[in-house]
Amino acid sequence: MRSKVTVVGAGMVGATTAQYIAERNIADVVLIDIVENLPQGKALDLIEAGPVIGYDVSVTGSNSYDATANSDVVVITSGSPRKPGMSRDDLLRVNMNIVKSVTGQIAANSPNAVIIVVTNPLDAMCHVALDTSGFPSQRVLGQAGVLDSARFRAFIAMELNVSPKDVNAFVLGGHGDTMVPLPRFSTVAGIPIPELLPAERIDEIVARTRGGGGEVVKLLGTSAYYAPAASVTEMVEAVLLDQNRVLPASVKLSGEYGVDGLYVGVPIKLGAGGVKEIIEIKLTDDEKAALATSADSVRGLVEAMKTL
Numbered sequence: 001m002r003s004k005v006t007v008v009g010a011g012m013v014g015a016t017t018a019q020y021i022a023e024r025n026i027a028d029v030v031l032i033d034i035v036e037n038l039p040q041g042k043a044l045d046l047i048e049a050g051p052v053i054g055y056d057v058s059v060t061g062s063n064s065y066d067a068t069a070n071s072d073v074v075v076i077t078s079g080s081p082r083k084p085g086m087s088r089d090d091l092l093r094v095n096m097n098i099v100k101s102v103t104g105q106i107a108a109n110s111p112n113a114v115i116i117v118v119t120n121p122l123d124a125m126c127h128v129a130l131d132t133s134g135f136p137s138q139r140v141l142g143q144a145g146v147l148d149s150a151r152f153r154a155f156i157a158m159e160l161n162v163s164p165k166d167v168n169a170f171v172l173g174g175h176g177d178t179m180v181p182l183p184r185f186s187t188v189a190g191i192p193i194p195e196l197l198p199a200e201r202i203d204e205i206v207a208r209t210r211g212g213g214g215e216v217v218k219l220l221g222t223s224a225y226y227a228p229a230a231s232v233t234e235m236v237e238a239v240l241l242d243q244n245r246v247l248p249a250s251v252k253l254s255g256e257y258g259v260d261g262l263y264v265g266v267p268i269k270l271g272a273g274g275v276k277e278i279i280e281i282k283l284t285d286d287e288k289a290a291l292a293t294s295a296d297s298v299r300g301l302v303e304a305m306k307t308l
């Protein structure tokens with residue numbers, strides 16, 4: 001039997017994720033959206049690409065969750081981007097309600113699924129998905145760190161003119177301002193980057209990584225989707241193929257890194273059934289402080305959601 005992946009939200013990130021999963025031929029894909037005909041149209045287009053690209057998984061588009069029954073993995077990308085005049089709390093309320101309603105239907109139809117949240121604000125939306133699904137926290141996690149470290153890797157590779165395949169990077173914390181890239185654990189073929197680049201240049205690359213999302217938004221007028229979808233696909237594959245990949249992801253901490261009961265980006269072991277292990281490394285005082293700031297910002301959003 002083939003695995004089954006549902007992608008909720010047939011927008012830019014969702015449809016591109018469906019495309020990448022189909023291209024890897026690793027699971028049947030179901031695309032869900034509230035907009036009529038949109039998931040059906042994108043699914044049909046993806047099926048028609050199959051003979052040329054050479055995949056034979058099925059791709060189904062639907063506005064109903066019946067089609068999602070017994071999915072192994074569900075990716076949540078449904079949500080609204082911030083519109084002019086909208087405050088952060090307005091966006092929080094809109095996406096909280098979307099993620100809540102979507103998760104309820106997912107949990108009812110796929111009680112054993114691993115849920116990977118993509119909708120922003122990411123860590124806060126993971127809390128909503130966890131609380132609504134009632135799933136154990138091992139099966140509810142969020143994608144941010146794979147993307148952030150991919151951007152860090154891309155920039156290091158560009159700077160040193162080496163293949164990005166040989167670059168590994170380590171990023172903790174949340175998206176954006178609260179992201180904590182760790183240069184001492186970021187390497188080119190095993191060589192830590194502080195041995196290859198001057199500190200000022202590393203600081204500039206770190207700053208560009210923190211602003212990586214914004215840089216694309218400025219160019220495109222909308223948020224990135226190729227790299228985000230590639231990052232989600234890597235996580236989906238790790239679960240479906242039980243790869244025990246060591247990847248950064250937003251997971252619920254229970255005392256690790258001095259954080260209790262909050263979703264924060266840390267390295268994990270990801271395989272069948274979701275989070276197999278939270279990997280704790282020793283941080284410097286500065287790194288600890290940066291991670292604490294990241295956790296505080298998630299705590300602020302979780303508190304704000306209680307009043308919405």
Ligand SMILES: NC(=O)c1ccc[n+]([C@@H]2O[C@H](COP(=O)([O-])OP(=O)(O)OC[C@H]3O[C@@H](n4cnc5c(N)ncnc54)[C@H](O)[C@@H]3O)[C@@H](O)[C@H]2O)c1
Nearest residue numbers: 009010011012013014033034077078079118119120143228
């Ligand atoms: N975590 C990350 O690294 C990361 C990266 C990029 C984007 N994002 C976030 O992902 C989300 C999606 O981004 P996008 O560019 O694909 O947006 P998009 O607007 O292109 O797509 C969102 C889709 O969700 C659908 N939708 C809205 N409410 C729904 C509901 N109740 N049920 C089903 N579908 C619903 C919309 O109709 C739309 O098609 C945003 O919140 C964005 O901020 C996160």
